[in-house]
Amino acid sequence: MIKKYLTFTVKAFQRTLTYRFELWMELFINVLFMLVYVYLWKALYTGQTSVEGYDLKGILTYIVVSQTLLTFTFTLRVARIIEEKVRTGEVVTDLMKPIDFQLMTLSTAAGTSSHTALFNMLPKFLLFYGTFGLSLPPSLLTLLIFVISVVLGYVILFSLEFIIGIFAFWLVEIRGIYALVIWGLSMLFSGYFLPLEFYPTFLAKVAAVLPFRAIIYFPTAIYTGQLMGRSLITAMLIQLAWVVVLVGLGRLGYRAAFRKLVIQGG
Amino acid sequence: MRRYFKLYFLLAGAYVRSRLQYRLSFGFMCFGIIISEACLLGLLGALLAKFRTVNGWTWAEVVFLYGLGNLSYSLMRILGSQLDDFDRYIVRGELDGVLIKPVPPLFYLLASRVELVHVSRALTSVVIFVIAFHLSEIRWTLDVALFTLTTILSGTLIMFTLMLVSATVALWTTKSGKLTDLLISATKEATAFPISIYPLAVRVLLTFILPVAFVTYYPAQQLLQKSEFLGMPESFQFGAPVVALVMLCISYLFWCSGLRRYHSTGS
Numbered sequence: 001m002i003k004k005y006l007t008f009t010v011k012a013f014q015r016t017l018t019y020r021f022e023l024w025m026e027l028f029i030n031v032l033f034m035l036v037y038v039y040l041w042k043a044l045y046t047g048q049t050s051v052e053g054y055d056l057k058g059i060l061t062y063i064v065v066s067q068t069l070l071t072f073t074f075t076l077r078v079a080r081i082i083e084e085k086v087r088t089g090e091v092v093t094d095l096m097k098p099i100d101f102q103l104m105t106l107s108t109a110a111g112t113s114s115h116t117a118l119f120n121m122l123p124k125f126l127l128f129y130g131t132f133g134l135s136l137p138p139s140l141l142t143l144l145i146f147v148i149s150v151v152l153g154y155v156i157l158f159s160l161e162f163i164i165g166i167f168a169f170w171l172v173e174i175r176g177i178y179a180l181v182i183w184g185l186s187m188l189f190s191g192y193f194l195p196l197e198f199y200p201t202f203l204a205k206v207a208a209v210l211p212f213r214a215i216i217y218f219p220t221a222i223y224t225g226q227l228m229g230r231s232l233i234t235a236m237l238i239q240l241a242w243v244v245v246l247v248g249l250g251r252l253g254y255r256a257a258f259r260k261l262v263i264q265g266g
Numbered sequence: 267m268r269r270y271f272k273l274y275f276l277l278a279g280a281y282v283r284s285r286l287q288y289r290l291s292f293g294f295m296c297f298g299i300i301i302s303e304a305c306l307l308g309l310l311g312a313l314l315a316k317f318r319t320v321n322g323w324t325w326a327e328v329v330f331l332y333g334l335g336n337l338s339y340s341l342m343r344i345l346g347s348q349l350d351d352f353d354r355y356i357v358r359g360e361l362d363g364v365l366i367k368p369v370p371p372l373f374y375l376l377a378s379r380v381e382l383v384h385v386s387r388a389l390t391s392v393v394i395f396v397i398a399f400h401l402s403e404i405r406w407t408l409d410v411a412l413f414t415l416t417t418i419l420s421g422t423l424i425m426f427t428l429m430l431v432s433a434t435v436a437l438w439t440t441k442s443g444k445l446t447d448l449l450i451s452a453t454k455e456a457t458a459f460p461i462s463i464y465p466l467a468v469r470v471l472l473t474f475i476l477p478v479a480f481v482t483y484y485p486a487q488q489l490l491q492k493s494e495f496l497g498m499p500e501s502f503q504f505g506a507p508v509v510a511l512v513m514l515c516i517s518y519l520f521w522c523s524g525l526r527r528y529h530s531t532g533s
Contacts (some may be wrong), residue, residue, distance in 0.1 A: 021439045029448045035468060036456045043463035048393055075443070162420045176291035176383075182296030188305040200312045203305065 004099065005107040012111025027120050030074075034067045034128060037193075052197040061134040062195055066220040068125045070192045072157055073182065073215070075116045078109050082165025083174050095261070101254055102162065102247075109158055138225045139224055145232070149219040152239040157215045159185070159246035163218065166250065169257035185210065191217030193224070211242045269277040273369065285382065297387035300467055301338075303390040306325035323460045326401035327490055333395030335457035335482045338421030340388035346426050348379040352433035353442045362530050372430075372521060414487065423483035427513040428453060428476060428519055437524035451478075464491035464494055469496060471486070477513065480506045 016023075041063055045056045054062065075078040080106070083089040107249075110249070128134065137143045164181060168174045189212040196207055196217050204241055207213050218235045227235050272328045286292060310332065314325040323331075352375070355361040364371050378475050404410060432449050436442040472479040480502070487493060488503040495502065 020442055022441060022445060023443050025442075026448065029445070029452050033448075033452045033455065035464070036452070037457070037466070039463045039468070040320070043321045043459075044313070047319075048317070074448070091434065113336035125324055169293060171288070173288040173291045176288070176294030179295045180301070184298035184305075186301060188309070193306075194311055194313060196313055198316065200308065202309060203312070248445075 005103055008104055008107040009111035009114070009181060012108045014111075014114050016112050016115040018114070023119060026075075027124060030067075030071060030120065030124055031127070033089050034124070035062060037063050037067060038132060052195070052196065053226070055198070055223075057133070057135055058134055058214050059086070060237065062224050062226075064125065064128045064134055065223050066134070066192045069153070069216050069219060070190075071116060071121050071124075072113060072154055073186060074191075075120075076157060076161055078131040078158060078161035079165040079168075079178050079182075080176060086168040087088075088173065092261075094245075095258060101258075102250055103109050103115075105162060105165075106155075106158055113154065135224070137223050138228075139181045142222065142225065145236070146219055149192055149236060149239060152236070152243055153215040153219050156211055156239065156242050156246055157186075159243070159250050160211070162250045163246065163253055166253040166257050169197060169260060186212045186215065190215050190217060191220070195221070209247065214239045214242050270373065274373075274377045277374070278380040281379050284383055290315065292383060295383045297386045300390055301384065303387065303394070305330075321460055321462050322494075326398055327378060327486075329394060330398035330402055330490065331482045331486055332458040332529040333391050333398050333462065333484065334417070334421070335454055335478075336424055337395055337418055338386065338481050340384050340391055341418070341422040342425040342429065342450075343384040344381055344388065345422075346376060346429055347384070348375045349429045349433040350447055351444075352437040352446070353440065356436055356440055356528075359530055365528075366425035366524075371525065372518075404489060405413065408487065413485070417481075417485040417489075417506055420510040421485075423510035424477060424481055424506070425450065425454070426477070427510070427517040430517040431463070434517070434521045434524040437528050440529055455476045460494070462494055473498065473502075477509050478504045478507045 038060060041059050042056070045051075045059065049055060051059075085094065094104065097104075137146055152167070160181060162177050164174055167177055169179070189207040189208070191211050191213055196204055196213060199207060207217075214235075218227065218239055222232060222235065279495065288464050302410055307329070312330065314320070318324075319330060355364065355375075363370075364374055367374050429446055429450055432442070432446040433443070453472075456464075456468075458473055461479050461483045464472070469479070472483075484502040485506050487495065493500070501519060512529075
């Protein structure tokens, strides 16, 4: 059962290996992106010791970890892929297979993303870690919890993209919603640009009711030790709740889309 | 010449009409762009409210840089979005169809896709820019207006040429994925802040190799009456049009040499 889906993961991983040049260039540009933010914060912190509970080392660690996690947002193409499948009609062959469409999409995405994590995110992080003397998580246990939180955040991001992709069954063209949710809302409320502690009260309140902070802010704040004890548990429960809600919505959505497709075919 | 004008509007018009078929999507996209621009400005404000200045640049001045870069960026996005995922043409073998058209390939490509959604971004950045202009207490004179206009146009060209070079690379590598998009976003981000915050290597990179410092930083020296040249010649504040023209020549030659060696993927 699991083996079936793992095949998708392995195949996607191997497919990504084909385009070496693209991957190197992507890494180079990502590094440029991160340099911009690291130097911005260094300049901002001249003459300051601690702002909103972050000292220079703390904020640089936050920025590098969150920028590294942002790579998932850049490289995940689930919505685009589903849209393309709907437009070309290829989706029919997927729906005929005796497999779960959502799970298949997730395991394929996981293949591409584990390649990204291994060959883009990890080297990038280590480079900045070494160059700017960042901190490690407070304990080994925190590191473990951080990894779990990253995975939960990833599933949330995936589910959002999946739901957007499902819209293609009705709208055909989904670039608009994609831009609004992923480039607009997610970029602003995920906390990649600055920690949520720095947000003005109003924006912080909006961020608190949206799922986006569970993608980047929670795992990053767990890494830096900003979330500990009770607030850490709350954060992870919120993540879990979003996973359940969004995965569920995705399932409902694709079942409805599937029914609609049958009607069209008949 | 007139024929090209007519052709451009014909092709662009067809594309715009096809995009407007999906009104809802178009609306969402405009809305998304405006929301994200407004919120980003809010975050930038929140940041500088806490820290007052970045390397001696006030909030108004940073917003000025941001608005200037964003304006050039959005103009380039309206006119040059085709280059964004140009590799699609190569992967699917559609470039062959473009090459046999009786007009220069680059002209055809650009004309056949004019993205009006980015008008919403351009309008937002005009508003931002005007506010920043006002806050920085710059006096409107004919000189200032002409200089600003030249700067924006040169900036648009500079960003366009970077996009062209990046897209051309796909003629060798077949696939470039989201590279062009990433490169442009990264350089645009870099222009939003005074380059004095970066170490020498990055400043050299942004001045000579990816010369986006000429889109915002150097011209802003003149407009904001600053003199922060970091060891570079002071004449750089007027350098934007020259850099734009040089880049245009280089990138077009590169594009042509790429087309000459192009072999169809045959699919």
